[in-house]
Amino acid sequence: MKITTKFLIGLAILIVLSPLGLLLPEHFMAGSAWGEWGMDEMQKLVGYIPQGLERLSNIWSAPFPDYAFKGWEEKGLLHFSFAYIMSAIIGIAIVVILALLIGRMLSRKGE
Protein backbone atom coordinates (compact mmCIF):
# COMPACT_ATOMS: atom_id res chain seq x y z
CA MET A 1 0.00 0.00 0.00
CA LYS A 2 1.29 3.46 -0.86
CA ILE A 3 2.19 5.65 2.07
CA THR A 4 -0.19 8.37 0.81
CA THR A 5 -3.03 5.85 1.05
CA LYS A 6 -1.94 4.99 4.60
CA PHE A 7 -1.95 8.67 5.53
CA LEU A 8 -5.44 9.08 4.07
CA ILE A 9 -6.65 6.10 6.12
CA GLY A 10 -5.01 7.70 9.17
CA LEU A 11 -6.82 10.96 8.47
CA ALA A 12 -10.15 9.13 8.10
CA ILE A 13 -9.59 7.45 11.48
CA LEU A 14 -8.77 10.82 13.07
CA ILE A 15 -11.97 12.32 11.59
CA VAL A 16 -14.10 9.51 13.03
CA LEU A 17 -12.40 9.83 16.44
CA SER A 18 -12.50 13.64 16.43
CA PRO A 19 -15.60 13.91 18.69
CA LEU A 20 -13.31 12.71 21.51
CA GLY A 21 -11.96 16.29 21.39
CA LEU A 22 -15.48 17.40 22.31
CA LEU A 23 -16.67 14.58 24.59
CA LEU A 24 -13.58 14.23 26.83
CA PRO A 25 -13.53 17.91 27.89
CA GLU A 26 -17.30 17.65 28.48
CA HIS A 27 -16.88 14.51 30.59
CA PHE A 28 -14.08 15.97 32.71
CA MET A 29 -15.91 19.29 33.05
CA ALA A 30 -13.08 21.23 31.48
CA GLY A 31 -13.93 24.76 30.39
CA SER A 32 -12.58 26.85 27.54
CA ALA A 33 -8.92 26.96 26.58
CA TRP A 34 -6.96 29.66 28.41
CA GLY A 35 -7.59 33.00 26.70
CA GLU A 36 -10.50 31.72 24.62
CA TRP A 37 -13.36 32.57 26.96
CA GLY A 38 -16.74 33.83 25.80
CA MET A 39 -18.18 37.09 27.11
CA ASP A 40 -20.15 35.44 29.95
CA GLU A 41 -17.06 33.64 31.22
CA MET A 42 -15.03 36.84 31.02
CA GLN A 43 -17.64 38.65 33.13
CA LYS A 44 -17.38 35.90 35.76
CA LEU A 45 -13.58 35.77 35.68
CA VAL A 46 -12.66 39.44 35.95
CA GLY A 47 -15.97 41.10 36.87
CA TYR A 48 -16.27 43.14 33.66
CA ILE A 49 -15.99 42.77 29.90
CA PRO A 50 -13.10 44.76 28.47
CA GLN A 51 -14.56 47.31 26.02
CA GLY A 52 -12.25 46.51 23.11
CA LEU A 53 -12.79 42.80 23.58
CA GLU A 54 -16.56 43.25 23.46
CA ARG A 55 -16.30 45.42 20.35
CA LEU A 56 -13.95 43.11 18.40
CA SER A 57 -15.23 39.73 19.54
CA ASN A 58 -18.09 39.76 17.03
CA ILE A 59 -16.13 41.19 14.12
CA TRP A 60 -16.38 37.89 12.28
CA SER A 61 -19.30 35.51 12.14
CA ALA A 62 -17.98 32.07 11.21
CA PRO A 63 -20.39 29.75 9.37
CA PHE A 64 -19.64 26.82 11.73
CA PRO A 65 -18.65 28.43 15.04
CA ASP A 66 -16.68 26.04 17.29
CA TYR A 67 -17.12 23.21 14.77
CA ALA A 68 -20.87 23.20 15.38
CA PHE A 69 -24.01 23.97 13.38
CA LYS A 70 -25.90 27.17 14.06
CA GLY A 71 -29.36 26.49 15.50
CA TRP A 72 -28.22 23.21 17.06
CA GLU A 73 -27.12 24.82 20.33
CA GLU A 74 -29.84 23.07 22.35
CA LYS A 75 -29.34 19.63 20.86
CA GLY A 76 -27.49 16.84 22.65
CA LEU A 77 -23.97 15.47 22.52
CA LEU A 78 -24.86 13.06 19.73
CA HIS A 79 -25.81 15.95 17.44
CA PHE A 80 -22.74 17.92 18.53
CA SER A 81 -20.54 14.94 17.72
CA PHE A 82 -22.13 14.61 14.29
CA ALA A 83 -21.59 18.31 13.61
CA TYR A 84 -17.99 17.95 14.83
CA ILE A 85 -17.31 15.12 12.37
CA MET A 86 -18.99 17.04 9.55
CA SER A 87 -16.88 20.08 10.44
CA ALA A 88 -13.74 17.95 10.30
CA ILE A 89 -14.75 16.64 6.85
CA ILE A 90 -15.65 20.09 5.49
CA GLY A 91 -12.54 21.68 7.04
CA ILE A 92 -10.18 18.99 5.75
CA ALA A 93 -11.72 19.10 2.28
CA ILE A 94 -11.16 22.86 2.04
CA VAL A 95 -7.68 22.69 3.61
CA VAL A 96 -6.66 19.96 1.16
CA ILE A 97 -8.00 21.83 -1.87
CA LEU A 98 -6.22 25.04 -0.82
CA ALA A 99 -2.95 23.26 -0.07
CA LEU A 100 -3.06 21.39 -3.40
CA LEU A 101 -3.68 24.64 -5.29
CA ILE A 102 -0.83 26.40 -3.48
CA GLY A 103 1.38 23.34 -3.92
CA ARG A 104 0.68 23.22 -7.66
CA MET A 105 1.56 26.89 -7.99
CA LEU A 106 4.80 26.43 -6.06
CA SER A 107 6.08 23.04 -7.17
CA ARG A 108 8.48 22.24 -9.95
CA LYS A 109 6.70 20.36 -12.68
CA GLY A 110 7.62 16.89 -13.79
CA GLU A 111 9.60 15.83 -10.73
Place this chain on the structure above:
Amino acid sequence: MHIPDGYLGPATCGVFYAVMLPIWTAASKIVKKTLKARQVPMLAIGAAFSFVIMMFNVPIPGGSTGHAVGGVLVAILLGPWAACISITVALVVQALLFGDGGITAIGANCFNMAFVLPFVGYYVYRAVSCKASEDSGRKIFAAGVAGYIGINVAAFLAGFEFGLQPLLHHTASGQALYCPYGLNAAVPAMVGEHILIFGWVEAIVTALVVKYLQKHSPDLLLMRQINQDDLSH
Protein backbone atom coordinates in the same frame (compact mmCIF):
# COMPACT_ATOMS: atom_id res chain seq x y z
CA MET B 1 -3.49 28.54 21.70
CA HIS B 2 -5.82 30.08 19.07
CA ILE B 3 -6.04 33.72 20.13
CA PRO B 4 -9.62 34.88 19.43
CA ASP B 5 -10.73 38.28 18.14
CA GLY B 6 -10.71 40.98 20.79
CA TYR B 7 -7.95 39.61 23.01
CA LEU B 8 -5.16 41.44 21.18
CA GLY B 9 -5.27 45.16 20.52
CA PRO B 10 -5.07 46.57 16.98
CA ALA B 11 -1.36 47.41 17.35
CA THR B 12 -0.39 43.83 18.22
CA CYS B 13 -2.60 42.41 15.48
CA GLY B 14 -1.08 44.78 12.92
CA VAL B 15 2.49 44.07 13.98
CA PHE B 16 2.05 40.32 13.60
CA TYR B 17 0.40 40.62 10.18
CA ALA B 18 3.34 42.84 9.18
CA VAL B 19 5.83 40.30 10.55
CA MET B 20 4.13 37.36 8.83
CA LEU B 21 3.94 38.95 5.36
CA PRO B 22 7.69 38.68 4.62
CA ILE B 23 7.74 35.23 6.28
CA TRP B 24 4.93 34.00 4.02
CA THR B 25 6.70 35.54 1.01
CA ALA B 26 9.99 33.88 1.94
CA ALA B 27 8.21 30.57 2.54
CA SER B 28 6.64 30.72 -0.94
CA LYS B 29 9.97 31.51 -2.60
CA ILE B 30 11.92 28.82 -0.75
CA VAL B 31 9.24 26.18 -1.17
CA LYS B 32 9.06 27.03 -4.88
CA LYS B 33 12.76 26.16 -5.16
CA THR B 34 12.54 22.88 -3.29
CA LEU B 35 9.05 21.39 -3.57
CA LYS B 36 8.73 18.65 -6.14
CA ALA B 37 5.39 17.96 -7.81
CA ARG B 38 5.26 14.52 -6.17
CA GLN B 39 5.55 16.15 -2.73
CA VAL B 40 2.45 18.32 -3.23
CA PRO B 41 0.07 15.68 -1.79
CA MET B 42 2.24 15.63 1.36
CA LEU B 43 1.82 19.40 1.70
CA ALA B 44 -1.95 18.86 1.67
CA ILE B 45 -1.82 15.85 4.00
CA GLY B 46 0.33 17.88 6.41
CA ALA B 47 -2.19 20.71 6.42
CA ALA B 48 -5.09 18.28 6.90
CA PHE B 49 -3.28 16.45 9.71
CA SER B 50 -2.53 19.68 11.53
CA PHE B 51 -6.13 20.82 11.07
CA VAL B 52 -7.69 17.68 12.52
CA ILE B 53 -5.17 17.11 15.33
CA MET B 54 -6.04 20.57 16.67
CA MET B 55 -9.67 19.44 17.04
CA PHE B 56 -8.62 16.90 19.68
CA ASN B 57 -9.10 19.06 22.73
CA VAL B 58 -7.44 17.47 25.73
CA PRO B 59 -9.09 18.34 29.04
CA ILE B 60 -7.42 19.35 32.27
CA PRO B 61 -10.13 17.93 34.57
CA GLY B 62 -12.18 20.79 36.01
CA GLY B 63 -9.87 23.27 34.30
CA SER B 64 -9.18 24.31 30.76
CA THR B 65 -8.47 22.47 27.52
CA GLY B 66 -5.68 22.48 24.97
CA HIS B 67 -4.41 20.44 22.06
CA ALA B 68 -1.42 19.43 19.98
CA VAL B 69 -0.67 21.29 16.74
CA GLY B 70 1.10 18.53 14.80
CA GLY B 71 3.28 21.21 13.26
CA VAL B 72 6.62 19.80 14.36
CA LEU B 73 5.84 16.53 12.61
CA VAL B 74 4.95 18.40 9.42
CA ALA B 75 8.25 20.31 9.71
CA ILE B 76 10.25 17.10 10.14
CA LEU B 77 8.62 15.60 7.02
CA LEU B 78 8.48 18.64 4.73
CA GLY B 79 10.96 21.09 6.20
CA PRO B 80 10.03 24.18 8.22
CA TRP B 81 9.16 26.46 5.29
CA ALA B 82 6.69 24.07 3.70
CA ALA B 83 5.32 23.35 7.18
CA CYS B 84 4.77 27.09 7.61
CA ILE B 85 2.56 27.10 4.52
CA SER B 86 0.69 23.92 5.51
CA ILE B 87 -0.09 25.13 9.04
CA THR B 88 -1.02 28.61 7.80
CA VAL B 89 -3.64 27.05 5.51
CA ALA B 90 -5.05 25.06 8.44
CA LEU B 91 -5.13 28.12 10.75
CA VAL B 92 -6.78 30.39 8.16
CA VAL B 93 -9.54 27.85 7.48
CA GLN B 94 -10.04 27.35 11.23
CA ALA B 95 -10.42 31.10 11.74
CA LEU B 96 -12.66 31.85 8.75
CA LEU B 97 -14.95 28.82 8.79
CA PHE B 98 -14.98 27.72 12.40
CA GLY B 99 -14.21 30.86 14.39
CA ASP B 100 -11.28 29.02 15.99
CA GLY B 101 -8.77 31.84 16.38
CA GLY B 102 -9.72 35.38 15.46
CA ILE B 103 -9.41 36.87 11.97
CA THR B 104 -7.64 39.89 13.49
CA ALA B 105 -5.24 37.48 15.22
CA ILE B 106 -4.36 35.36 12.16
CA GLY B 107 -0.97 37.09 11.99
CA ALA B 108 -0.19 36.38 15.65
CA ASN B 109 -1.55 32.83 15.59
CA CYS B 110 0.41 32.03 12.43
CA PHE B 111 3.56 33.53 13.95
CA ASN B 112 3.22 31.29 17.01
CA MET B 113 1.97 28.06 15.47
CA ALA B 114 2.93 28.21 11.76
CA PHE B 115 6.33 29.90 12.05
CA VAL B 116 7.98 29.60 15.48
CA LEU B 117 6.59 26.16 16.30
CA PRO B 118 7.75 24.33 13.14
CA PHE B 119 11.10 26.15 13.02
CA VAL B 120 12.01 25.54 16.66
CA GLY B 121 10.79 21.95 16.36
CA TYR B 122 12.70 21.31 13.15
CA TYR B 123 16.03 22.61 14.44
CA VAL B 124 15.68 20.87 17.80
CA TYR B 125 14.98 17.65 15.87
CA ARG B 126 18.10 18.11 13.79
CA ALA B 127 20.26 19.05 16.77
CA VAL B 128 19.10 16.16 18.95
CA SER B 129 19.26 13.57 16.15
CA CYS B 130 22.80 14.70 15.38
CA LYS B 131 24.22 12.12 12.99
CA ALA B 132 22.04 9.26 14.21
CA SER B 133 20.97 6.82 11.50
CA GLU B 134 17.47 7.14 10.03
CA ASP B 135 16.18 4.00 11.75
CA SER B 136 17.61 4.79 15.19
CA GLY B 137 15.70 5.20 18.42
CA ARG B 138 17.51 8.48 18.84
CA LYS B 139 15.50 9.96 15.94
CA ILE B 140 12.25 8.97 17.68
CA PHE B 141 13.51 10.57 20.88
CA ALA B 142 14.58 13.67 18.93
CA ALA B 143 11.10 13.93 17.39
CA GLY B 144 9.50 13.81 20.84
CA VAL B 145 11.84 16.44 22.29
CA ALA B 146 11.28 18.63 19.22
CA GLY B 147 7.49 18.41 19.56
CA TYR B 148 7.65 19.21 23.27
CA ILE B 149 9.97 22.20 22.94
CA GLY B 150 8.34 23.53 19.75
CA ILE B 151 4.85 23.74 21.23
CA ASN B 152 6.11 25.15 24.53
CA VAL B 153 7.97 28.00 22.86
CA ALA B 154 4.83 28.75 20.83
CA ALA B 155 2.72 28.69 24.02
CA PHE B 156 5.16 31.05 25.71
CA LEU B 157 4.80 33.50 22.81
CA ALA B 158 1.00 33.31 22.91
CA GLY B 159 1.13 33.96 26.67
CA PHE B 160 3.50 36.86 26.10
CA GLU B 161 1.20 38.39 23.45
CA PHE B 162 -1.84 38.01 25.75
CA GLY B 163 0.07 39.38 28.73
CA LEU B 164 1.31 42.46 26.92
CA GLN B 165 -2.22 43.77 26.33
CA PRO B 166 -3.05 45.28 29.75
CA LEU B 167 0.24 47.19 29.52
CA LEU B 168 -0.54 48.53 26.06
CA HIS B 169 -4.25 49.26 26.35
CA HIS B 170 -6.27 50.28 29.40
CA THR B 171 -8.84 52.87 30.36
CA ALA B 172 -8.04 55.83 32.64
CA SER B 173 -9.53 53.86 35.53
CA GLY B 174 -7.21 50.93 34.84
CA GLN B 175 -9.66 48.52 33.21
CA ALA B 176 -8.15 46.48 30.42
CA LEU B 177 -9.46 47.06 26.90
CA TYR B 178 -8.44 43.70 25.48
CA CYS B 179 -6.93 40.66 27.27
CA PRO B 180 -7.26 41.56 30.96
CA TYR B 181 -4.48 39.27 32.20
CA GLY B 182 -0.94 40.59 32.38
CA LEU B 183 2.37 38.82 31.78
CA ASN B 184 2.48 37.51 35.37
CA ALA B 185 -0.74 35.56 34.76
CA ALA B 186 -0.78 34.82 31.03
CA VAL B 187 2.75 33.48 30.60
CA PRO B 188 2.68 31.02 33.55
CA ALA B 189 -0.82 29.84 32.53
CA MET B 190 0.05 29.20 28.89
CA VAL B 191 3.51 27.75 29.54
CA GLY B 192 2.42 25.76 32.60
CA GLU B 193 -0.42 23.99 30.79
CA HIS B 194 1.82 23.06 27.89
CA ILE B 195 4.78 21.95 30.02
CA LEU B 196 2.52 19.75 32.14
CA ILE B 197 0.05 18.36 29.63
CA PHE B 198 -0.30 19.56 26.04
CA GLY B 199 3.45 19.52 25.33
CA TRP B 200 3.47 15.79 26.05
CA VAL B 201 0.61 15.27 23.60
CA GLU B 202 2.60 17.00 20.86
CA ALA B 203 5.72 15.02 21.85
CA ILE B 204 3.95 11.65 21.76
CA VAL B 205 2.13 12.33 18.48
CA THR B 206 5.38 13.47 16.81
CA ALA B 207 7.48 10.58 18.14
CA LEU B 208 4.90 7.88 17.37
CA VAL B 209 4.43 8.95 13.75
CA VAL B 210 8.21 9.16 13.21
CA LYS B 211 8.53 5.67 14.72
CA TYR B 212 5.80 4.41 12.39
CA LEU B 213 7.43 6.01 9.34
CA GLN B 214 10.84 4.56 10.21
CA LYS B 215 9.28 1.14 9.86
CA HIS B 216 6.84 1.69 6.98
CA SER B 217 8.15 4.55 4.85
CA PRO B 218 11.71 5.51 5.78
CA ASP B 219 12.10 7.41 2.50
CA LEU B 220 9.72 10.09 3.79
CA LEU B 221 12.10 10.85 6.63
CA LEU B 222 14.88 11.30 4.07
CA MET B 223 12.93 13.74 1.95
CA ARG B 224 14.28 16.77 3.74
CA GLN B 225 17.83 15.79 3.04
CA ILE B 226 17.02 15.51 -0.64
CA ASN B 227 15.69 19.05 -0.47
CA GLN B 228 18.75 20.27 1.40
CA ASP B 229 20.99 18.90 -1.33
CA ASP B 230 18.92 20.66 -3.94
CA LEU B 231 19.39 23.96 -2.15
CA SER B 232 23.17 23.70 -2.08
CA HIS B 233 23.47 23.07 -5.84
